[in-house]
Amino acid sequence: MPDVRPFTGLLYDEGAGPLEVLTAPPYDVISPMDQDRLYAASPYNIVRLILGKEEPGDDASVNKYTRGGSALRSWRDRGVLKPTPQPSLFPYELSFHFGGVSRRIRGLIAEVGLEPWGGSIVPHERTMPGPIEDRLALIREVRANLSPVYSVFPDASSEVTEFLDAAMRGPPDREVMDDAGTRHRLWVTTDDIGRAVEAIWSKTLMIADGHHRYTVALAHREEMRERHGPGPWDSTMMFVVDAGSEDPPVLPIHRLVADGIPRDGQDGELVRDMAEVLATLRDEDLTVGVVEMERGQLVHRVERLPGAPPTVCSLHEHVLDRVPDDKIRFVPDSVAAEQAVLAGRATIAYLLPPTRVDRVWSVVRSQARLPQKSTYFWPKPRTGMVIRPLDP
Numbered sequence: 001m002p003d004v005r006p007f008t009g010l011l012y013d014e015g016a017g018p019l020e021v022l023t024a025p026p027y028d029v030i031s032p033m034d035q036d037r038l039y040a041a042s043p044y045n046i047v048r049l050i051l052g053k054e055e056p057g058d059d060a061s062v063n064k065y066t067r068g069g070s071a072l073r074s075w076r077d078r079g080v081l082k083p084t085p086q087p088s089l090f091p092y093e094l095s096f097h098f099g100g101v102s103r104r105i106r107g108l109i110a111e112v113g114l115e116p117w118g119g120s121i122v123p124h125e126r127t128m129p130g131p132i133e134d135r136l137a138l139i140r141e142v143r144a145n146l147s148p149v150y151s152v153f154p155d156a157s158s159e160v161t162e163f164l165d166a167a168m169r170g171p172p173d174r175e176v177m178d179d180a181g182t183r184h185r186l187w188v189t190t191d192d193i194g195r196a197v198e199a200i201w202s203k204t205l206m207i208a209d210g211h212h213r214y215t216v217a218l219a220h221r222e223e224m225r226e227r228h229g230p231g232p233w234d235s236t237m238m239f240v241v242d243a244g245s246e247d248p249p250v251l252p253i254h255r256l257v258a259d260g261i262p263r264d265g266q267d268g269e270l271v272r273d274m275a276e277v278l279a280t281l282r283d284e285d286l287t288v289g290v291v292e293m294e295r296g297q298l299v300h301r302v303e304r305l306p307g308a309p310p311t312v313c314s315l316h317e318h319v320l321d322r323v324p325d326d327k328i329r330f331v332p333d334s335v336a337a338e339q340a341v342l343a344g345r346a347t348i349a350y351l352l353p354p355t356r357v358d359r360v361w362s363v364v365r366s367q368a369r370l371p372q373k374s375t376y377f378w379p380k381p382r383t384g385m386v387i388r389p390l391d392p
Contacts, residue, residue, distance in 0.1 A: 001201040002120045003113030006087040010387040016080045019176035023384035027051045046384035069141035088188045091167040094379045096182040106164045107241035121205050126372045131212040145237035145388040149210030153203035156244030163196035182379040208377040237388040243357045251376040252352035254337045256329040259347045268303030281353035283309045289351030310355040316371045330373040
C-alpha cells in the first residue's frame with residue numbers, strides 16, 4: 001500500500017517577493033530563453049536550483065549542481081525559505097481553461113514512501129538514461145525534493161474529496177498565476193488528514209509525470225542507505241490526484257524524426273493544413289497526423305493505424321520502433337513540430353491525439369508500458385510552491 005504521510009515543507013517567505021518571480025514551470029519544459037528570463041526575475045527564483053546554468057571553468061567540484069546546493073542552503077539560512085511549523089499535508093488546486101471550458105484539478109502533496117516499481121506504485125512510460133543521470137547529480141547536492149512527482153489513482157475516493165473540500169474552504173496559503181493562465185493554489189493543513197491518508201493506503205498509484213524523478217529517488221535512496229541507513233531519502237514528495245473524480249487532461253507529445261530516416265509510402269489522406277489535421281485526430285480512431293516536405297511544399301496527412309488506443313503505442317509498434325532512439329525528438333507543441341519540418345530540422349513530424357487516463361491505465365493493467373514521452377498530463381504543479389528537504 002502507498003505509505004502516504006505529512007511532512008515539514010519549505011515555503012518561500014512572503015518577504016522574498018511575489019511567487020510569480022520565485023516559482024517556475026517544471027525543469028523539462030523550460031527553454032533557454034525561459035531560463036534567462038527566470039534568472040533575471042529574482043536572485044531567489046527556483047530555476048537556479050532545478051536548472052542551473054553552466055559556467056566557464058565548471059568541473060567536478062564546482063558546477064551547476066553544487067551551486068544549486070549552496071543556493072538552497074543560503075536561502076534557508078537567510079530565511080528566504082522557511083519550514084512549516086509542523087508536518088503537514090498540502091492540498092493543491094490547478095484552475096485552467098481546456099477545450100473552451102473552465103476546469104480544475106485538485107490533489108494533495110504529501111510524502112510517499114519509496115518502493116520498487118510494480119507494487120502499489122506503478123509506471124506507465126519507459127525512461128531514458130540522460131535525465132536520470134542529470135537529476136541524480138542534482139539531488140546529491142541539493143538534498144531536497146524540489147518538485148513533486150505527479151501520481152493518480154483511478155477509482156474515486158469520497159474521503160479524499162471530502163478532505164479537499166474542507167481544506168479548501170478558506171483562502172489558500174500560497175497562490176500564483178502562471179504564464180499559461182493556470183492558477184495554482186496551495187493550502188497547508190494538519191486538520192483531519194487521517195481519513196484521506198488512510199483512503200489512499202488502499203490505492204495503487206500510477207506515476208503520471210515524474211518517472212525519471214521517481215527512478216532517481218530510488219537510486220538516491222540506495223546510495224544514502226549504504227552510507228547512513230534509513231532516513232528521509234526513503235520517501236519522496238508526491239502530488240496525488242484522484243483521477244476518478246478529477247479527470248486530468250492527458251495531452252499528446254508529438255514525434256520529430258531526424259533527417260535520413262526513410263518513410264514507407266504515403267497512404268494517408270491529404271488534408272489542407274495543420275488545423276484540419278488537429279480537428280481530425282482521435283485516439284479512439286487511432287489517427288495520426290503526418291507533416292513532411294514534398295517537392296519543396298509542406299504537406300499534411302492523416303493516417304489510421306491498426307491496433308487499439310492509446311494511439312502512441314500503435315505508432316511506435318508499427319512505425320517508430322525501427323527508428324533509432326537518437327533520431328527521435330519529442331515536442332508537446334504541434335506548431336513547433338510543423339515548424340521543425342518546415343525549417344529542415346526534421347524530416348517528418350508525427351502528430352498524436354490526446355488520450356484519457358483510463359486508456360493509460362489499460363496499458364498498465366496489462367503489465368506493459370507506453371513508449372517514453374507518451375503523455376503530457378497538463379497542467380502540472382508549479383515548481384517552488386513547496387520543497388521537501390532531505391534533512392537527516
